[in-house]
Amino acid sequence: MGMIVHPPELYPDEQINQDVLRPVFVTTWRWWILVAISGGGFMAGLATWFYMMATGMWVTGLHRPVMWGLLISNYVFWIGLSNSGTVISAMLRLSKADWRRPITRAAEAMTVFALLIAAQFPLIHLGRTWLFYYILPYVNQRLLWNNFRSPLVWDMMAIMAYLGGSMLYLYLPTLPDFAILRDHADGIKKKMFTLFALGWRGTRGEWTTLNACILSLALLVLPVAVSMHTIVSWDFGMTLVPLWHTSIFGPYFVIGALYSGMALVITIILILRWAFGWQRYITPYHLDKLGKIMLVAGLVWFYLWFNDYVTSWYGKLPEEKIIFDLKNAGTYYWWQITMMLANTMVTLPLLAFKKFRTSPLAMFILTIFINIGMWIERLLIVVPSLVEKGPSFTWTTYHPTWVEWMLTVYPLAGFMVLYLLFIKIAPLISVWEIREDKVAYATKKMGQAELRAVVAE
Amino acid sequence: MADVYVVATFPEVDTAADGIKRLLDAHFAARNIDVLTGVPYPPETWGLPALKSNIRKIAALFFAIGAACGFTVAAGTGWLYPLPTGAKAIITLPAYGIITYEFATIFGVFAAAIGTLAETRLPTMKSLPYHPKVSEGWPTVTVRCPDSQNIDNAESLLRLAGAQDVLRHAI
Numbered sequence: 353m354g355m356i357v358h359p360p361e362l363y364p365d366e367q368i369n370q371d372v373l374r375p376v377f378v379t380t381w382r383w384w385i386l387v388a389i390s391g392g393g394f395m396a397g398l399a400t401w402f403y404m405m406a407t408g409m410w411v412t413g414l415h416r417p418v419m420w421g422l423l424i425s426n427y428v429f430w431i432g433l434s435n436s437g438t439v440i441s442a443m444l445r446l447s448k449a450d451w452r453r454p455i456t457r458a459a460e461a462m463t464v465f466a467l468l469i470a471a472q473f474p475l476i477h478l479g480r481t482w483l484f485y486y487i488l489p490y491v492n493q494r495l496l497w498n499n500f501r502s503p504l505v506w507d508m509m510a511i512m513a514y515l516g517g518s519m520l521y522l523y524l525p526t527l528p529d530f531a532i533l534r535d536h537a538d539g540i541k542k543k544m545f546t547l548f549a550l551g552w553r554g555t556r557g558e559w560t561t562l563n564a565c566i567l568s569l570a571l572l573v574l575p576v577a578v579s580m581h582t583i584v585s586w587d588f589g590m591t592l593v594p595l596w597h598t599s600i601f602g603p604y605f606v607i608g609a610l611y612s613g614m615a616l617v618i619t620i621i622l623i624l625r626w627a628f629g630w631q632r633y634i635t636p637y638h639l640d641k642l643g644k645i646m647l648v649a650g651l652v653w654f655y656l657w658f659n660d661y662v663t664s665w666y667g668k669l670p671e672e673k674i675i676f677d678l679k680n681a682g683t684y685y686w687w688q689i690t691m692m693l694a695n696t697m698v699t700l701p702l703l704a705f706k707k708f709r710t711s712p713l714a715m716f717i718l719t720i721f722i723n724i725g726m727w728i729e730r731l732l733i734v735v736p737s738l739v740e741k742g743p744s745f746t747w748t749t750y751h752p753t754w755v756e757w758m759l760t761v762y763p764l765a766g767f768m769v770l771y772l773l774f775i776k777i778a779p780l781i782s783v784w785e786i787r788e789d790k791v792a793y794a795t796k797k798m799g800q801a802e803l804r805a806v807v808a809e
Numbered sequence: 810m811a812d813v814y815v816v817a818t819f820p821e822v823d824t825a826a827d828g829i830k831r832l833l834d835a836h837f838a839a840r841n842i843d844v845l846t847g848v849p850y851p852p853e854t855w856g857l858p859a860l861k862s863n864i865r866k867i868a869a870l871f872f873a874i875g876a877a878c879g880f881t882v883a884a885g886t887g888w889l890y891p892l893p894t895g896a897k898a899i900i901t902l903p904a905y906g907i908i909t910y911e912f913a914t915i916f917g918v919f920a921a922a923i924g925t926l927a928e929t930r931l932p933t934m935k936s937l938p939y940h941p942k943v944s945e946g947w948p949t950v951t952v953r954c955p956d957s958q959n960i961d962n963a964e965s966l967l968r969l970a971g972a973q974d975v976l977r978h979a980i
Contacts, residue, residue, distance in 0.1 A: 365847065365946030499892050500883040501904040509911040517918040524922060527931075532847070535944035550932035553939045557860050558929045559849035564862035565925040572868065572917045579910065787848045787946060 363632070368786055372779045373536060375628050382627070383772065390768035397762020401476055404755055409479045413752045418738040420477075422731070422756040427473030429612070429730040430466050430763050431511075431584050432605070433723075436613020437463030438518045439577045440645070442570035450792055451641055453785040454633045458624060459617045460522040461780065465770040466616075467515050469763040474507070476759060503586045510580040517573040525566055527552045528784040548777070581609045588733065594671040595664060595737045604656040611649040611695070612726035615719035618642050620771070622716045624780055633781055636710035643709030650700045650722070678736045683749070687728050695725025811979040813954050814938040815963040817972035818947045822854060825948035828970035829855050832952055835966055841953040845943045867924035868917045875916025879909040938978040947973075 363371075404411055414421050437459035444452030475481045487498065487508050498505045530549035537545050552558060585605035588596040618639065625634045664676050679688050699718050708714045740747045774780070796802070819825035825844060832842055833856065844855050852859040883905040891899050926932070938951040950967060954960045964975050 369945070498886065499894065500886060500908050501894060501897055501901055506904070506907045506911070509908060513911045513914045513918070516915055520918060520922045524925060528847070532944045535941040550926070551934070551937070552931065553937060554845045554847055554943050555843050555929075556852075556855070556857065557843075558931075559846070560852070560860045561862045561864060561925050561928045563849055564864040565921050568865050568868040568921040569918060572872070572914055572921065576911075576914050579907075583907070784848050791848055791850060 365787055365790075368783060369532065369536065371628075371630065371633070372781045372783050372786065373533065375775050376533060376777070376779060377537070377541075379776070383775070387769065387772050390765045390772065393761050393765025394769050397758055397765060400755055400758040400762070401481075404476075404759075405479070405481055411753060411755045413750055413756060415748065417741045417746050418735065418748060418750040420734050420738060421750055422752045422760060423473055423477045425727070425731045425734045426760055426763055427470055427477070428584060428605075428734065429727050430470035430473065430767075431581060432609035432612050432726065432730070433616050434463045434466035434470055434514075434518075434613070435577050435581050435606070435609035437461070437466070437617060438514075438521055438573050439610060440614065440617060440642075441521070442574040442577075445566065445570045446574070449641075450789065451638055453789055454630070454781045455617065455621060455638060455642070456785065457522075457526070457778070457782045458621050458780045460518065460525075461771065461774050461778075462613075462617060462620055463518045464515070464522050465767050465774070466613075467511065467518060468770065469766050471511050471515065473763075474504075503583060503590045506583045507587060510576065510583045514573070514576045514580045517569065517576055521566075521569045521573050524562065524569070525782065525785075526778050527562065528554060529779050529782060532783055533779070544777070578606055581606045593737050593741060594669070595660075595675045596733075598660060600656055600660050604653070604660065607649055607653045607656060608726060608729065611646065611653045612723050614642065614646040614649055615722040615726070618646065618715055619719045619723070622712050622719075625712065630781065633786060636712070639712065639715050640706060640709045643703055643715060646719075646722075647700065647703040647709075650696065650703065654696050654700065674740050675737050678740060679732060683739075684732060684736050687732055691725045691728040691732060693725070694721045695729065699725070813957065813960055814978040814980070815952045815954060815960060815967065816938045816940055816949060816974075816976045816978050817951075817964075817967035818940050818942045818949045818974045819970070819972055820947060821971075822850065822948055824971035825950055826855055828950050828967045828972060829857065831966040831970050832950075832963060835962060837952055837959070837963065841955070843951045845939060845949040845951060847943055847946045850948075862928060864921055864924050864928065868921040871920030872913045872917035876909050876913035878916065879912025880905055882912065883908040935980065936978075937980070940974065940976070942974065951978075 412421070412423070414423075441452065441456040441459050444456065475484050478484060487505060500506075527549060530545050531552040531554065534542060534545040534549045582602040582605065585601035589598060589601040591597060621634050621638070625631060664672050678684055699722050702708045702714070702718060708718065735750050739750055817828060819828060829842055829844070833839060839857050842857060844850075844857075884900050887899045887901075887905075893899070897904075940947070940949045943949050950972070952963050952967075954963055960977065964977075967975055
C-alpha cells in the first residue's frame with residue numbers, strides 16, 4: 353500500500369502527459385477484446401429492442417397489473433448511477449477539495465454515459481418507440497400539448513436539463529486537455545483534436561472565463577441532479593400504489609443514487625488504475641476519501657430505508673401490509689435478504705474501517721456488491737407493489753422473459769462501449785487539473801521554512 | 810500592416826514573470842501582453858491587471874429568462890389547451906414550478922457555455938500566437954508590437970529574462 357498523502361508525488365509535466373495521454377494514443381489488444389465483448393452485448397440488446405418493437409410488448413413478462421417490471425427497474429438504477437458523477441465532481445469543485453483532481457473527469461464521463469443509457473429506457477418501455485415525440489411540446493395538427501402536470505413530463509424535462517448540463521460540464525473543462533492532445537497528435541487525430549480544442553491556447557482570459565464557467569455550471573448542475581432523481585421518485589410517489597405513495601421517496605431515491613453512483617465511480621477509477629498503471633495518480637488517499645463519502649451516503653440511505661420500513665410495518669394498512677409481507681416474508685424475501693447483505697449489512701461495517709477503504713481490491717469487491725444490492729433494491733421498489741395491487745382476482749406473479757434479461761445486459765454493454773470509446777478521445781484523468789496540483793502545492797523558502805506559495809481562498 | 814507578436818517560452822514561472830516585468834518597465838502596454846499556460850495560475854502571478862469574467866452574471870440573467878419562459882410555456886399551455894385532470898387547477902403552481910425550474914436551469918447552463926465561447930472568442934480559425942511548449946508546462950509570454958521598432962527591443966528584453974525560444978508571429 354502506498355503512502356496516504358496528498359498530493360501524490362509531483363512529476364514533471366512531460367511525465368504526466370506521457371502517463372495520462374498514453375491510453376488515447378496507444379491501443380492494446382485488451383481494449384479491442386473489451387470493445388468486441390461489450391459491442392457484442394450492445395448489438396444483441398439493440399437487436400432485442402427492435403425485435404420487441406416489431407413483435408409487441410407481449411414478448412416481455414409484463415402483464416396486468418405488473419406493467420412496470422425489469423425495464424423500469426433498470427431505468428431507475430441507471431438514472432441513479434448517472435446521478436452521482438456530476439454531483440461528486442461539482443461538490444468537490446465547489447468545496448475546493450484538492451484531492452478531486454484525478455477523479456472528476458472519470459466521474460463526469462460516467463454521468464453522461466449512464467444518463468444516455470438510462471434515457472433510452474422510457475423509450476424502450478414505450479413499446480411503440482417511434483411515438484416518443486408525443487411528449488415534446490411542439491405545434492402539431494392534433495392540437496395536443498403536453499400535460500405539464502404529469503410527472504412523466506417533469507421527468508423528461510429534468511433528464512434533458514441534466515443531460516445538457518452534464519455534457520457541457522464534461523466537455524468545457526476538457527478543452528485544455530484537447531489542446532494538449534492536439535499538440536501531441538499527428539495525422540487525422542491532430543485534425544480531430546484541433547476541432548475539439550476549438551483553438552484553445554491557455555491565455556489568461558481563457559482561464560479566467562473557463563474557471564468562472566466551471567463554477568457556474570457546478571452551481572447549476574448540482575441542484576438539477578437532485579431534482580432529476582427526486583422527479584424519478586415522483587413517478588412512483590405521485591401514484592396511489594401501496595408503498596409508492598410516500599413522501600420519503602424523494603430523499604430516499606436521491607441518497608440511494610448517490611450511494612450506488614459513488615460505488616460505480618470507485619469501481620471505474622480502480623479499473624482505470626489497474627489498466628493504465630495510474631497508481632501514482634489514484635492513490636489509497638483518494639479511495640479513503642471516496643470511501644468515507646460512500647459510507648455516509650450508505651448510512652443515510654439505510655436510515656431512510658428503515659424509516660420507510662418501520663412506518664409501513666407499524667401502520668399495517670391492509671393494502672400496504674400485503675406488499676410488505678411479500679417483501680419480508682413472501683415471494684421476495686430472499687431478494688430482500690440479498691439486498692440487505694450486499695449493500696448494508698456486510699458492506700457498511702467494512703467501509704467503517706480505513707484498512708478496507710484504502711485497499712483497492714477490497715473497495716473493488718465492496719463497490720460491486722453495493723451495486724448488486726442497489727439494483728435489487730430498485731427491483732424491490734418496482735415489482736412487489738404491482739403484483740398484488742388492486743382487487744385480489746387481478747393478483748399475479750411476474751417472471752421476466754429473455755427479452756427483459758437481454759435488455760438488462762444492454763445498458764451495461766452500452767455503457768462499457770461508450771466508456772471504451774471515450775478513452776480514445778479524451779484523457780480520463782484531467783491533465784491540467786493534475787498539473788494544477790503542482791501550482792497549488794508549490795513551496796517557497798522563507799527563512800528556514802518551506803511554505804506553500806499559493807494559499808487557497 | 811500585419812500585427813506582429815513576439816512569442817517567448819520560459820522554463821519557469823519566475824523567469825516568465827520577470828520577462829513581463831521588464832516589458833512593463835520598458836513601457837509596453839499591459840493590454841498587449843499575455844501569458845499562455847497549461848494551468849491556471851493565480852492572477853497576481855504575472856503582475857498584469859486582473860481580468861474579470863461576466864459568465865456568472867450571464868448565467869444568472871438567462872436563469873431568470875428561462876424561469877419566465879418555463880412558466881409561460883407551462884401556464885400558457887394550460888390556459889390555451891385546458892385539460893382537467895385529477896381535480897387539479899388548470900394553472901397548478903407546484904407542477905408548473907418544476908417546469909419553471911428545469912427551464913431556468915437549461916437556459917442558465919447553455920448561457921454559461923455559449924457565454925464562455927463568446928467571451929473567449931472560441932472557436933477560432935485564426936492563427937493566433939502560440940507555442941506547443943505550452944502543453945509541456947512552459948509559460949509562454951506573447952507581446953503584441955504595433956510599432957515594428959519595438960520588436961527587437963521586446964525580443965532582447967525577454968531573452969534577458971531567460972526566454973528559451975523567442976519567435977515572431979505575424980497575423
